[in-house]
Amino acid sequence: MKDEERQSAPLYEMLERYKAEGKISFHVPGHKNGQAYRTDKSAGLLDEVMTADITEISGSDDLHHPEGVILEAQRLAADCFGAEESFFLVGGSTAGNLALILTVCAEPGTVLLVQRNVHKSVIHGLMLAGARAVFLDPLLDDSSGLAVAPSEETVRKALAAWPEAAGLLVTMPNYYGMGSDLAPLARACHDSGVPLLVDEAHGAHYGQHPELPAGALSCGADGVVQSTHKMLAAMTMGAMLHVQGPRLDRALLRQRLAMVQSSSPSYPVMASLDLARRLLHSRRADAFTAGLAAVETLRRGLAELPRFKALRPMEPQRHTGGGEPGASATGQAPRSRSGAYTTQDPFKVVIYDATGVLSGFELQAELERRGCVPEMSDERHVVLLFSLGSRAEDAVSLLAALRDIDRECPPGRPATSGSTPVSTWNNFEPRSLLEPVQFSLRPVREEETECIKLEESEGRVAAEMVIPYPPGIPLLYPGEVITGEINLRLRSLAEAGARFQSVSDPALQTIKVYITR
Incomplete structure (x- = not known):
C-alpha cells in the first residue's frame, strides 16, 4: 500500500466535505446538523460533532453493506493492523464479542471453550447463542497472584475432552496489561481445526512499536476484537473486529454484526476510527514516542518513592513477532515460574502502597482528590493507564500527587508478607475441567x-x-x-x-x- 493511501482518511474526509458544502438536511437525524441547538448557548460542546452527525445518504456509504468510503476505510484498517479483513464497530468491543460468539456458535447447544474470567459481554454472547461453555482456568502469576490466560496444556486437554467444541475464546491482555504468548494456543486450536478468538480490547496498540507486545493476529488468532477507543485515539464506543484465515464464516459474521449493531451507526464514531487508524498508519512507531517518554518519567520518579511499588519491575525488554519477548527500553516484567506472565504493556502502570496503609480503592480516592483519575483499582492495586496521548507533564503531576499522599498519609506497619490481594479480575475458583454450562435467554x-x-x-x-x-x-x-x-x-x-x-x-x-x- 502506498504512503499517500495510508495518510488518507476517506470516511472522515467525506464528512469534512459534507460540512463544507452546507447542504440543507431533509433527512434524519432530527437535530438537522446541530441547527436545533444553535440558539442554545449551553450546547456549544455538541455543535462541531452534530454538523458531522449524518446518516446513510448519497455518498456516505452503509456500514452494513459498504461499497464506498466505509469499505475503503476498513480496507486501510486491515492493512494497518495486519488483518485480512477489518470491520468497524460502533458498539465497542461488546459488539465484536457478541458477533464472534454468534458466528462460531451458530446453533443452540454449541460448545465453546472460554477463559473463566471473561468480560460480561462474552457471557451475554453465550446467552444470546444458547451456547454451552466449557470454562478453562487461567494461569496465575506467581508474584502478584493475578490471572492471565489458560495454558496450552489446559487448552489441548479441553479440545481432546470436547472435540465438538467450536473454538476457544480468551482475553489478552488482561486489565492490568499482563499477558503471555498466544501462539501456542493458536497452534493448539488449529491442530483441532477450530478458531482462536481473542478479546484484545486493551491491546489495540499491540504490535505497533518495538516496545509493545505482539498483537494477537501476529500470534495466529483468527478473530480479534479491539477497543480502538481504549488504547488508541478513537471516540468512546469506537472499536474494530479483525479476522484472518479460513476458520470463520465471514458471510455469517457480517450478518451477525448487522444483528448486534445499530442500523443507524454513528458517523462521528466511525470517522474517529478512521482518524485513529490514520494517525497510527502515517506515524507508525513515532506515534508512541511521547507516551513512552511519559511512562519513563513515571518509572524514574517511582524509584525515588519507595513506598509506592509497581506491580512488576519495569525492566528493559523488546517484543518481537510471535509474542516472544526480547530486550526493550521501557517496562517489562520477569517471566513467572509458571509461565503465566511473559509480556507487559508498558502503558499500564499498576502501583500499590507497599506499606499496606492504603488499599487500592483508598489510593485511587486520594489520587482523584488531587486531580489524577486512575483507570481502576482493586483491594490492593491502582491501574494507571498511559497511551499515545499521554505527555511527560502528566507523569510529573502524578508523581507530585503521590508525594503529597506520602506526606499526608504516613506509613504504618508493613503489609503482611505474601498476602494475596482480592482482585476484581481474578473472578474464578480454580478447578479441574467441568461439564459444559448451558446458557440461555430464559x-x-x-x-x-x-x-x-x-x-x-x-x-x-x-x-x-x-x-x-x-x-x-x-x-x-x-x-x-x-x-x-x-x-x-x-x-x-x-x-x-x-x-x-x-x-x-x-x-x-x-x-x-x-x-x-
Whole structure:
C-alpha cells in the first residue's frame, strides 16, 4: 500500500466535505446538523460533532453493506493492523464479542471453550447463542497472584475432552496489561481445526512499536476484537473486529454484526476510527514516542518513592513477532515460574502502597482528590493507564500527587508478607475441567428467588449475575453455586468498596438466590 493511501482518511474526509458544502438536511437525524441547538448557548460542546452527525445518504456509504468510503476505510484498517479483513464497530468491543460468539456458535447447544474470567459481554454472547461453555482456568502469576490466560496444556486437554467444541475464546491482555504468548494456543486450536478468538480490547496498540507486545493476529488468532477507543485515539464506543484465515464464516459474521449493531451507526464514531487508524498508519512507531517518554518519567520518579511499588519491575525488554519477548527500553516484567506472565504493556502502570496503609480503592480516592483519575483499582492495586496521548507533564503531576499522599498519609506497619490481594479480575475458583454450562435467554422468574444476606449465601445457587466493575468480569452468573471461596471474595470486595453491576443490591449486603425446594 502506498504512503499517500495510508495518510488518507476517506470516511472522515467525506464528512469534512459534507460540512463544507452546507447542504440543507431533509433527512434524519432530527437535530438537522446541530441547527436545533444553535440558539442554545449551553450546547456549544455538541455543535462541531452534530454538523458531522449524518446518516446513510448519497455518498456516505452503509456500514452494513459498504461499497464506498466505509469499505475503503476498513480496507486501510486491515492493512494497518495486519488483518485480512477489518470491520468497524460502533458498539465497542461488546459488539465484536457478541458477533464472534454468534458466528462460531451458530446453533443452540454449541460448545465453546472460554477463559473463566471473561468480560460480561462474552457471557451475554453465550446467552444470546444458547451456547454451552466449557470454562478453562487461567494461569496465575506467581508474584502478584493475578490471572492471565489458560495454558496450552489446559487448552489441548479441553479440545481432546470436547472435540465438538467450536473454538476457544480468551482475553489478552488482561486489565492490568499482563499477558503471555498466544501462539501456542493458536497452534493448539488449529491442530483441532477450530478458531482462536481473542478479546484484545486493551491491546489495540499491540504490535505497533518495538516496545509493545505482539498483537494477537501476529500470534495466529483468527478473530480479534479491539477497543480502538481504549488504547488508541478513537471516540468512546469506537472499536474494530479483525479476522484472518479460513476458520470463520465471514458471510455469517457480517450478518451477525448487522444483528448486534445499530442500523443507524454513528458517523462521528466511525470517522474517529478512521482518524485513529490514520494517525497510527502515517506515524507508525513515532506515534508512541511521547507516551513512552511519559511512562519513563513515571518509572524514574517511582524509584525515588519507595513506598509506592509497581506491580512488576519495569525492566528493559523488546517484543518481537510471535509474542516472544526480547530486550526493550521501557517496562517489562520477569517471566513467572509458571509461565503465566511473559509480556507487559508498558502503558499500564499498576502501583500499590507497599506499606499496606492504603488499599487500592483508598489510593485511587486520594489520587482523584488531587486531580489524577486512575483507570481502576482493586483491594490492593491502582491501574494507571498511559497511551499515545499521554505527555511527560502528566507523569510529573502524578508523581507530585503521590508525594503529597506520602506526606499526608504516613506509613504504618508493613503489609503482611505474601498476602494475596482480592482482585476484581481474578473472578474464578480454580478447578479441574467441568461439564459444559448451558446458557440461555430464559429469564430468572421472581417467584423462584429470594433475597438473603450475603454472609448466609454459601452453598446456595445464585439467581443474578454479580459483576464487580471495573473491569466487568462476572464473578457469578445465574445457576452457579456460591462456594465458600466465592462468598468470601464477594464479601471482601464489598467491604473494600468495590462497585457492582447487574445486582438487585448494589452494595451487595444481600444477594438474590434460587429458593431451595
